[in-house]
Amino acid sequence: MRRLQGENDELRRSGAFKQALHLEGPMAPRIRMEGHGEVLVLSSNNYLGLANHPEVIAAGVAGLRAFGAGTASVRFICGTLTAHRDLEQGLARFLGTEAALSYVSCWNANTGLLPVLAGDGDTLISDELNHASIIDACRLTGKGVERRVYRHGDMQQLAEILKESAQRRARIVVTDGVFSMEGDLAPLPDLVTLCQKHDALLVVDDSHGLGVLGKRGAGTAEHFGLAGKIDVITGTLGKALGGAAGGFVAGPSALVDHLFQKSRPLLFSNALPATVAASALKALEVLERDPGLLARLRENTRYFREKLLVLGFAPLPGESAIIPILIGATAKAMAVSQALLKRRVFVTGFGYPVVPEGKARIRIQMCAAFTRADLDEALAALKEVKAELGL
Ligand SMILES: Cc1ncc(COP(=O)(O)O)c(C=O)c1O
Structure with missing residues (x-):
């Protein structure tokens, strides 16, 4: 001390x-x-000003009334509230993914995702300016994962790493959609092209893009006309979408199902409070409506x-x-x-x-x-x- x-x-x-x-x-x-x-x-x-929006508050209050404070346990032990399912279906629909899974924060979503996605024999490749939760998530992956970092936005270096790691079981590239301290966007068109060329998986944390970029506010991918081209999207509900807390992983059903089996923040920690699930879903509805x-x-x-x-x-x-x-x-x-x-x-x-x-x-x-x-x-x-x- x-x-x-x-x-x-x-x-x-x-x-x-x-x-x-x-x-x-x-x-x-x-x-x-x-x-x-x-x-x-x-x-x-609070990009959209929804943190204090009357409908968002009312939805949170209604969620609390309908579901109480929570299940006092983790989801696989004590059940998933329908408020979680509604939110997850809403996010998947909005983002155009097969499924989505909520977490109590995007910090938890990232640290719950990457150690499951990247396993023995894989290479995990991260932009040097990625958010701290991605950096920590990379550190949480197992010993058999090769971890590489490329200079911020440097697609040439990323291409070299992808070539060097061609023999690995799988390559996973992870990037912020909008970089939180710089405010710049990941070069998603190049990232998508490179990942397709090298058969690598692309994960985008769009915490600062969601509700900000794209025609409907669906984020950085939509901004670049690449909706549906990102393998896995993570994001927060603690910014544009109501600003309380919460995060999610959105992607293929097989991934979401697998996370439900293995993702440690889900297996060992309580779910998002129903009040937050309900207010975030309302924030999404307000964004889509207005x-x-x-x-x-x-x-x-x-x-x-x-x-x-x-x-x-x-x-x-x-x-x-x-x-x-x-x-x-x-x-x-x-x-x-x-x-x-x-x-x-x-x-x-x-x-x-x-x-x-x-x-x-x-x-x-x-x-x-x-x-x-x-x-x-x-x-x-x-x-x-x-x-x-x-x-
Ligand atoms: C890019 C990015 N990812 C994740 C997070 C963490 O979000 P949460 O507050 O939901 O844990 C943030 C928040 O600062 C962020 O900017």
């Missing part, structure tokens, strides 16, 4: 210690933050990016709803975040170890529910902070 205390003190001294900020109400474009009053939120994954949500999210993103450039910021380019601005040192990114919060604009600074040393950044995230006035207020705060901190 003394060592941990020392490390905490060091983080405090360097300005990189993360403080819990307490919210006094639901996530929304404007929230009440303890000690700060009303704050504009540009750091939530294409205006996607249109507003995209227009807000376009406007904000355009105005950032006018102010002299150089956000990383990208088509998602994530707008990162590189700052450099971790402490400076945290200082920018604090200076914005003083102006009642909530934008989180990210530093090491979430992103590499020297590449600390603030990450702005768009929401369909922002008004133009909200966006202009945030831009005015960013302008002031730029001048104050010499960005």
Whole structure:
């Protein structure tokens, strides 16, 4: 404990210690933050503004009433609620897969999937900037799995790895659809072509693409016209689709059936609470019913990016709803975040170890529910902070 205390003190001294900020109400474009009053939120994954949507809340309440808190056990022991089946069927239909399986988080979905999918004699190939849950999922695979990493988006290196591993039993390529810290998209057209050419399986974690990209909001594959061409999709329900928690694996029935036999988070841990299953399914329904949500999210993103450039910021380019601005040192990114919060604009600074040393950044995230006035207020705060901190 003394060592941990020392490390905490060091983080405090360097300005990189993360403080819990307490919210006094639901996530929304404007929230009440303890000690700060009303704050504009540009750091939530609440892309469609559904976290506080009346129908989503009502569905969660109805789910709680209908099914209680849960089965007090894991699914194969005490049964699967029909609320889970409804959600899973809804996700499979929306994504155009044969089946889907829910987990309590996408973290669990990824760590429950890859050790089952990749076995002895297989090669598992991962983009270097994949989300931490994919990195940990790769680490959880067995000794007989060869694990390879390719430079971010480097299709030439991936092609070489696929050639080198031609004799392996199977090759599995895994990538984020939208990279969470960069906001850029995986080069899915090239990934699909390469995987088809080399008979490799493609797994896409579309946590930040779902409800954001594509004509219907079905994600990165739909954005590229590749719906139905991805072997396995994982994603979260904790971002655009209601924002509570939960994740899923969507793909062939044989895979989903097999996960139900072997996936450790499912075998040894309780299922998603019914209230969350019901609210996430409602969020999906709202998304499908109201294409205006996607249109507003995209227009807000376009406007904000355009105005950032006018102010002299150089956000990383990208088509998602994530707008990162590189700052450099971790402490400076945290200082920018604090200076914005003083102006009642909530934008989180990210530093090491979430992103590499020297590449600390603030990450702005768009929401369909922002008004133009909200966006202009945030831009005015960013302008002031730029001048104050010499960005
Ligand atoms: C790409 C990606 N995968 C997985 C996750 C984890 O999602 P969950 O909160 O459902 O565990 C995240 C969340 O940050 C993510 O960005």
